[in-house]
Amino acid sequence: MDVSSSDALWAGTGLGSLARQALEYLVSHPGADEDAVAAGTGVSAAAAGTALRSLEAELLAVRIGGQPTRWSAGPPRSSLGALLARKRQELARAELYAEQLDEVYRMAPGRQIASDLFEVVESDEQVGARYAHLLRSSRQEVLHFARPPYVTRRITPADTSTAAGGMVRPGVRLRSVYDSDGIADDGCLQTALGGTPAEGELRLLPGIPMKLVIFDRVAAIMPLRKDDPAAGSLVVHSSTLLEVLTALFESVWERAVPLSLESSPASHTASPERQEGALHSRTRDILRLMAVGMKDDAIARALRLSRRTVQTHISDLGRQLGARTRFQIALLAQERGLLGDAEG
Incomplete structure (x- = not known):
């Protein structure tokens, strides 16, 4: 056996x-x-x-x-049947006790639970604890939207991928989309790059609609107020709403630009063919990040290049395409298929 x-x-x-x-x-x-x-x-x-x-x-x-x-x-x-019957009785008593505990949980002062489908969590400590518990409980996949305003004094949903990257279980897929409009400064970019685990996937897109984290598609957490993440969070258990939120994430994910976590300059000792391939790949990465509105400094930090290298690539592209502005470069590159398709 x-x-x-x-x-x-x-x-x-x-x-x-x-x-x-x-x-x-x-x-x-x-x-x-x-x-x-x-x-x-x-x-x-x-x-x-x-x-x-x-x-x-x-x-x-x-x-x-x-x-x-x-x-x-x-x-x-017969003997194992009797054992299993005893275990079923023990589980039935445990379920009854869980129901009794749940009633006490719902009646506790300061806790707001409108139904089994939603839970309001208001204090900083409770939000952080609830988020950490849901993250550590995930077994398959965590989906993550991050956008400003950010809260840095505590762990909050979608505020820092450092929290997610450090707490997600090995083998759990983490997919994050960051709002490129809010990642222009060094701190936000380093948080995104440093906090995403090696097996994680990070993309950028302007105008992310909301902060959101979905855990195994069975629970989600989001701020109660879009403009004030410190005002508390809503924990969602409704299967219908979770399907809608997951569909929203997948739609945004498809349109977002992949941000490589391992980008590096081509080696001087590599063959000419490999160096040329690396240059083309790097140029495509720069074009994709330009297309979502990132500035030269942010692109350089994201791809671990110097600002001068990024500007050189952009200038060369402008001459090759006959474009005078960054907008024209991005537009012509898209028309000629130079941006390539985002990997799923």
């Missing part, structure tokens, strides 16, 4: 891994003693004895006498 799949099947019984292995051994080896169980499961005789006694306590195995003591598993259908 496959150990990993067996562990998953037994997770709800409350039995430890060693007890489960001992039971599986006894099912096919009736009348085995502790030494035989130990050898069959690859553990010490003392550990096997502990596992067998735990099975006895759960009425899954019995002693059948003799010297040394031998053990026999009970009929799995």
Whole structure:
């Protein structure tokens, strides 16, 4: 029997891994003693004895006498059925207790819960704690809009990707879209670049409609007031609204410009072909960032280039395209397909 799949099947019984292995051994080896169980499961005789006694306590195995003591598993259908019935009863009592706790939670002073679909969180500490809990609970994907005004005195949704990048679980996909109109200064850009984990994806777009974080598409958090992120947040559990918010994110994501987290100048020792390819890629990155309204200094910081290098690329492009202004460069580059398609 496959150990990993067996562990998953037994997770709800409350039995430890060693007890489960001992039971599986006894099912096919009736009348085995502790030494035989130990050898069959690859553990010490003392550990096997502990596992067998735990099975006895759960009425899954019995002693059948003799010297040394031998053990026999009970009929799995009836003995395990009784164990599972007890576990279901325990879960039912736990669910009832959870309902009672939820009533106390809702009645606590200062807490505003209009329904199971929405929750209002007002204080700085509560917003930060709620956000951190939802982030750490995520198992699949976190979707993130960031736009000004920013709050720096505490962890808030969509204010800093540093919080998200440091707290998101390994293996959870983090996709962030930053408002390019609010990322022109060094601090905001470094927050975005430094806070996005290596496996994260970062894009830019002007005019992001709102601050928003969506967790596994089962919960979302956003500020109550667009112009004042310190005024509290709304936690959303409504599946209908979550579908709408997710669709909004995907629409913005498709239009946003990817910001590479690993951009670097071409090596002087690279082949001419590789250097030319790197230059073309860098030029395309500069064009994309220009298209969302970023200035030369911000583009240089985003791509880890010097300001002079960015300006040289822009000047060269202007001459090649016959354009006199940045707007004309971006427009002609788009018409000629030089911007390329954003990666999904």
